[in-house]
Amino acid sequence: MSATKVEEPTRTTAPEQRSERARAERRLGWWLAGPAFVVLLAVTAYPILLAVYESLFKYRLTDPDAREFVGLRNYAIILTDPVWWRAIGVTLLVVVVTVAIELVLGFALAMVMHRALRVLRPAIRTAILIPYAIITVVSAFAWLYAFQLDSGFVNSWFSWVPGITPETDWFGSFGPAITVIMLSEIWKTTPFISLLLLAGLSQVPDDLHEAATVDGATWWQRLYKVTIPNMKAAVMVALLFRALDAFRIFDNVFIMTSGAHGTEVVSFLAYRQTISRLEIGLGSAVSVLVFLSVIVISLTIIRLFNVDLARARGEV
Amino acid sequence: MQRRRFSTGRSLIAVAAAVGFVASACGGESGPPTVTWYVNPDAGGQEQLAAQCTEAAEGEYQITTALLPRDAPGQREQLARRLAAQDPDIDLMSLDPAFIAEFADAGWLTEVPDDIAADVTDGAVQAAVDVSTWNDALVAVPFWANTQLLWYRKSVAQEAGLDLENEPVTWQQLIEAAQSQETLISLHGIREEAYAVWINALVESAGGQIVENPDAPANEIQLTVDSDAGRQAAEIIQLIAREGVGGPGLSNQDEEGAMHQFNGEESAFMLNWPFVWAAINGAVEEGNLTEEFLDDIGWAPYPAVAEGEDARPPYGGISLAVSAFSDVPEAALDAAACIVTPENQAAYFAAEGNPASHPDAYENPDVQDAFPMADVILQSLEQAGLRPHTPYYNEVSEGLQATWHPPADVDPERTPADATTLITEVLRGERLL
Numbered sequence: 001m002s003a004t005k006v007e008e009p010t011r012t013t014a015p016e017q018r019s020e021r022a023r024a025e026r027r028l029g030w031w032l033a034g035p036a037f038v039v040l041l042a043v044t045a046y047p048i049l050l051a052v053y054e055s056l057f058k059y060r061l062t063d064p065d066a067r068e069f070v071g072l073r074n075y076a077i078i079l080t081d082p083v084w085w086r087a088i089g090v091t092l093l094v095v096v097v098t099v100a101i102e103l104v105l106g107f108a109l110a111m112v113m114h115r116a117l118r119v120l121r122p123a124i125r126t127a128i129l130i131p132y133a134i135i136t137v138v139s140a141f142a143w144l145y146a147f148q149l150d151s152g153f154v155n156s157w158f159s160w161v162p163g164i165t166p167e168t169d170w171f172g173s174f175g176p177a178i179t180v181i182m183l184s185e186i187w188k189t190t191p192f193i194s195l196l197l198l199a200g201l202s203q204v205p206d207d208l209h210e211a212a213t214v215d216g217a218t219w220w221q222r223l224y225k226v227t228i229p230n231m232k233a234a235v236m237v238a239l240l241f242r243a244l245d246a247f248r249i250f251d252n253v254f255i256m257t258s259g260a261h262g263t264e265v266v267s268f269l270a271y272r273q274t275i276s277r278l279e280i281g282l283g284s285a286v287s288v289l290v291f292l293s294v295i296v297i298s299l300t301i302i303r304l305f306n307v308d309l310a311r312a313r314g315e316v
Numbered sequence: 317m318q319r320r321r322f323s324t325g326r327s328l329i330a331v332a333a334a335v336g337f338v339a340s341a342c343g344g345e346s347g348p349p350t351v352t353w354y355v356n357p358d359a360g361g362q363e364q365l366a367a368q369c370t371e372a373a374e375g376e377y378q379i380t381t382a383l384l385p386r387d388a389p390g391q392r393e394q395l396a397r398r399l400a401a402q403d404p405d406i407d408l409m410s411l412d413p414a415f416i417a418e419f420a421d422a423g424w425l426t427e428v429p430d431d432i433a434a435d436v437t438d439g440a441v442q443a444a445v446d447v448s449t450w451n452d453a454l455v456a457v458p459f460w461a462n463t464q465l466l467w468y469r470k471s472v473a474q475e476a477g478l479d480l481e482n483e484p485v486t487w488q489q490l491i492e493a494a495q496s497q498e499t500l501i502s503l504h505g506i507r508e509e510a511y512a513v514w515i516n517a518l519v520e521s522a523g524g525q526i527v528e529n530p531d532a533p534a535n536e537i538q539l540t541v542d543s544d545a546g547r548q549a550a551e552i553i554q555l556i557a558r559e560g561v562g563g564p565g566l567s568n569q570d571e572e573g574a575m576h577q578f579n580g581e582e583s584a585f586m587l588n589w590p591f592v593w594a595a596i597n598g599a600v601e602e603g604n605l606t607e608e609f610l611d612d613i614g615w616a617p618y619p620a621v622a623e624g625e626d627a628r629p630p631y632g633g634i635s636l637a638v639s640a641f642s643d644v645p646e647a648a649l650d651a652a653a654c655i656v657t658p659e660n661q662a663a664y665f666a667a668e669g670n671p672a673s674h675p676d677a678y679e680n681p682d683v684q685d686a687f688p689m690a691d692v693i694l695q696s697l698e699q700a701g702l703r704p705h706t707p708y709y710n711e712v713s714e715g716l717q718a719t720w721h722p723p724a725d726v727d728p729e730r731t732p733a734d735a736t737t738l739i740t741e742v743l744r745g746e747r748l749l
Contacts, residue, residue: 058745061400062422062707083748149565150576167564172722260507260567260721269748275393277710277749278400286748 048291055285061278074285084269084286088293090178091265095246095297098185102242103235105186106193113194114201132191140255143184147171174262181252181263189245193238200234201227236305243297248290266290349644351379351651353408354395356634357386361668362410362655369654377647379408388412388509392710399424399639407642408652410634411456413447413702414509414709417530419637420450421707426638426645428454432653443700444673448635450705451531455637457652460664461673462632463618463696464517464587465689466490470614472497472584480616484627487518487552487619494561494585501556502574502586505566507721512713513630513703514587515720518549520628520701522621526716530706534743537708539736541716546732548621550720557723567722579605587618589632590693594669594686615689617696628701633673671697714749715739 055074059067078084109128116124131139147154147170158164170176204227212222228235250267257263259272270290274283355362366379373379384391392415398406399419411419419425428436433454437445444458466485473480476493494501504510519526524545528538540546556562563569563577571588575595578586586592596613599605618629636652638645654660661672662680669686671693677683678690687693704712719735720726741747 061396062418064400077746078748081748149568150573169565169568171568172565258507272714273748276389276714278396282745282748 051284051287054280055288057281059281061280074282078285087264087266087269091247094182094249095243098182098246099242101186102190102193105190107197109194110197110201113198129191131188136251139188140252144256147180171257177257177261177263181256184252193242196238197234200231204230240301244294348375349377349647351377351407351644351648353379353381354384354406355381355410356384356391358668361664365655365660369651372654377651379651402641404641404643406639407644407648409637411637416447416456417450417705418707420455424640425455426640432649436653436656441673441697443631443702456635457656458673459634459636459656460670461697462589462671463629463700464589465692466616466619467586467588468614469584469612471612472499485619486623490619491555491561499584500563500582501561502577502583503562504570504574505723506568506570507717509713510570512716515716516703517630518552519545522548527704527706530704534708537743539739542732542736547728550726550728550731553723553726590671591669615692617692626699628699629696631700631702708743711742712739715742
């Protein structure tokens, strides 16, 4: 989609010959990407369409003969149920808090990596990337054990902090439980954001910085007026990827609380209806609603930033 | 690993049969029919029984085992998905009693023929037979049967003036004893099946039941937890949570967590399954716990709700069911009958700590030696209160967990009524759960 948008100025200004070349490149592009596109359709479009279809039925896996077409009734049940809205609220809380903190932390880490001496750079990058390389389930267990009342070390290490005692049950109420879940999320995925932002940082031309310095701009001014505006696309990619990722949070909640104490998120709700309750119709409807939410989030972020990724790559 | 390779091989044979390359599916003429037994993880006891019964079958059939997930909900999810797809790879399964009704109602289990049924139920504990029956037909073979006991430190109980060896105790007395000795009662308040088991045991012990007509269709099921018995159960949980005798981590504590708490200094009473006896003995052998601690441990029947009335302890265990999609149902039924003989149950009990469903097994000297509390276990099994034997037990259990958790928020006036409303609406397909 973005490719078409990029072509427009080229078509109006470039000579006939270049336009043909562009068209040939575009055709080649389709030929190269085509097979992958078909495979992607088969493995994503088919399950999505099937879920949409199943969501129109009252269908329990243990009783396939009683399957009954109910139209949009499953959606009506979900959208009028406080359980769904609570799960949406918790999920959005996780998205907003984790993505905001990760952006700031990730940017700081990207600056460190960007400015680090060339000899130190690989070591720093590796160290920063380690949490991201850990499987989410494993990291969730690590955080669970660290904070658990019987096996955790956090209570004894931080007993000097007001409010933390040897009997603090981190997973015993909503506030502390969701905090640990979000901390684990932030620890695990900040490296990912920092890598994306590092790519953005390295695209900001040095001469712009030099010009700003010559004009007497301070470090903060250079950051706000030069660096950040020039890496808008990278920030958007980081924000988009992480927001969608955070919206689909599952592992941490599954391992740490299983949705207890009001920590249920939308993916976990879909899992429980479909896999645990075997209510394929209702569960599919929840999944479809999660999918629609993801589309809304991506469109909102893309609109908000008003950035064309292809343009940002310098293809114009 | 070997098991997995074998399963794949059998699946390939099944696929070949489906596309018409082979006239009949597995078994084949080259060897005896193979019964694939899906087992819940244990320390190897079921594999041992599979080997013994293969030998005893003298070529009639052979049994191989395949491993299911560790926890009961995981086992249910895997089996349900495979059985819904009519997977012929499953012949025999170790089923938790909580979902036998669901599987039987879905038509996934083979009915046990009368001759085998008479054989395997003869003398068995009634609760084990009841959970293995659906619509008046035996759909699973009782294997082992579980129940919870009250485990306690004799020294602390004595200090508190409780004579648990000779007199039944009530929850009220237990809570008072824990308070007077400034100790804890290790319980299962985590939002999982373990908590539903506790709630059900309390309601049953108070003379009530959670579901009135468990065999009714989903939209006709009547919840009866909003009753005096339900409110009494809620009062006990509320008291335990409010007084703090369940410990600070009650709302996240499962059976293993309860055992670890009991093994520590801060708890002197614990409600738990007999696996803890084997586990604590193992820990003593490894030097992680002392002999003095072991000698100080006593056991008693589950606490009653009201003085003078018997408690109805929880019931668990495993029954063996034959898949309706098995290619070798006769061999699988024969294998099940072999596995559950009282002698095999006794051997399994002594080796794994999982109590037998047949009383004869309790007379075995090895069992008596390894489990000095065997008689109390048998007595508890005979008094056990079943969880609602309904195909919709999963909804009932999750609905209870959703409304009764965390224990500190339980309110006798509100919680049982909330549970009734939620579960009823969920079963009528009007709400999410």
